Amino acid sequence: MSDPPTSPFDRVRKPDPTVPRVRDGQGKEALYSTAPTAAPPPQIEVTCRSCGVLRGVSLLEALRLLRPPSLWLPFRSRIFSRCPTCGRRAWLHVELGQALRVLRSQLPGS
Amino acid sequence: MPATVYAFANQKGGVGKTTSCLNVAAAMAELSRAVLVVDLDPQACLTFSLGYDPDTTEPSLHDTVVGRVRLAETIVQHGEVDVAPANIDLAGAEVTLLSRTGREYLLRGELTDLLDSYDAVFVDCAPSLGVLTINGLTAADEVVIPVQCETLSHRGVSQLLDTIADVRRLTNRGLEVRGLLATMFDPRTRHSREVLRDLLSRYELPLVGPPVRKSVRFAESPTSGETLVGAGADVPGVAAYRAIARQLLGLEVDEELLEAAGWTPRRQAEVLGVPEGTRV
Numbered sequence: 001m002s003d004p005p006t007s008p009f010d011r012v013r014k015p016d017p018t019v020p021r022v023r024d025g026q027g028k029e030a031l032y033s034t035a036p037t038a039a040p041p042p043q044i045e046v047t048c049r050s051c052g053v054l055r056g057v058s059l060l061e062a063l064r065l066l067r068p069p070s071l072w073l074p075f076r077s078r079i080f081s082r083c084p085t086c087g088r089r090a091w092l093h094v095e096l097g098q099a100l101r102v103l104r105s106q107l108p109g110s
Numbered sequence: 111m112p113a114t115v116y117a118f119a120n121q122k123g124g125v126g127k128t129t130s131c132l133n134v135a136a137a138m139a140e141l142s143r144a145v146l147v148v149d150l151d152p153q154a155c156l157t158f159s160l161g162y163d164p165d166t167t168e169p170s171l172h173d174t175v176v177g178r179v180r181l182a183e184t185i186v187q188h189g190e191v192d193v194a195p196a197n198i199d200l201a202g203a204e205v206t207l208l209s210r211t212g213r214e215y216l217l218r219g220e221l222t223d224l225l226d227s228y229d230a231v232f233v234d235c236a237p238s239l240g241v242l243t244i245n246g247l248t249a250a251d252e253v254v255i256p257v258q259c260e261t262l263s264h265r266g267v268s269q270l271l272d273t274i275a276d277v278r279r280l281t282n283r284g285l286e287v288r289g290l291l292a293t294m295f296d297p298r299t300r301h302s303r304e305v306l307r308d309l310l311s312r313y314e315l316p317l318v319g320p321p322v323r324k325s326v327r328f329a330e331s332p333t334s335g336e337t338l339v340g341a342g343a344d345v346p347g348v349a350a351y352r353a354i355a356r357q358l359l360g361l362e363v364d365e366e367l368l369e370a371a372g373w374t375p376r377r378q379a380e381v382l383g384v385p386e387g388t389r390v
Binding site (some may be wrong): 007028029031032033034035052053054085 | 210211212213214215239240241244276279280281282283284308
């Protein structure tokens with residue numbers, strides 16, 4: 001049983017970014033062309049240290065980031081390459097995207 | 111120093127976004143700052159309010175969105191501020207944008223070359239959550255949230271903060287919420303005071319300048335083609351917008367201006383529920 005409201009405005013809830021959205025989060029994120037969950041689900045997610053934007057890219061696009069001149073630090077998941085969003089050369093943090101995360105979670109023993 | 115980009119946004123309509131955006135911009139121009147206002151609303155209220163006919167003003171932001179001209183080529187010089195006009199075609203352009211990768215960054219990219227020519231850029235966002243509003247928030251350094259002190263506006267702030275959290279996460283990590291700008295404020299009603307007090311405490315947001323008092327002069331002014339600030343109207347709301355412009359620029363807001371805005375120490379104490387004499 002929840003506490004009775006103490007203010008007439010208690011029905012209006014303050015957004016909490018740490019709580020995952022119950023409703024269709026992907027629908028909302030479809031507004032953002034570079035959102036990691038924008039369709040189709042990207043295989044790789046790249047965050048640029050320069051512009052700060054997190055962007056989903058395909059495996060092919062991720063391989064293009066490795067094209068010289070670039071620097072790859074595999075153990076730190078970093079590539080120094082041209083950012084696919086802002087176009088500047090910067091350190092890019094690379095991690096698995098939604099599509100590969102789903103695939104990995106379906107592997108036995110995961 | 112490059113211009114600071116302010117987005118005036120609230121997904122709720124009719125809260126005074128355009129009036130606030132224009133009058134704060136005009137007040138900043140009065141302080142000898144070079145100011146550009148960008149009309150990002152297909153209803154083109156800002157364009158109309160400055161005396162232009164949106165149906166005959168070409169090129170407009172729509173032409174920029176469809177890639178016909180650069181934003182710089184759409185700018186017209188009004189007596190008070192420079193303006194990038196809009197018209198109803200912008201609604202269709204939004205649909206065109208929906209299928210383009212990088213659509214959120216269009217305005218940011220177009221403004222990049224203009225930032226050195228201005229001290230401040232004001233973006234009047236549409237009262238909706240669409241690609242155009244996301245463009246405005248993505249291009250902005252700071253977002254000012256105009257809010258009418260009524261229950262539904264209160265709810266609109268919650269939704270907007272949710273959108274801002276998405277924008278921060280996905281397209282503009284540096285976006286800062288400057289605060290709430292209370293519009294159409296009627297200090298005589300308990301509801302106005304309660305909404306404002308609850309908004310400030312619930313979302314822990316600062317109040318930008320004094321609340322703007324309700325006046326029929328703001329409703330009349332779009333017919334004249336100039337802002338109330340530019341026309342030198344003697345109403346408390348104009349003083350409030352001047353105070354807000356000074357606050358955004360980090361300048362001192364003197365007691366005389368606050369008194370003219372109707373934001374006396376006694377009223378502040380009464381509205382915000384703080385002891386009299388506390389500087390808010």
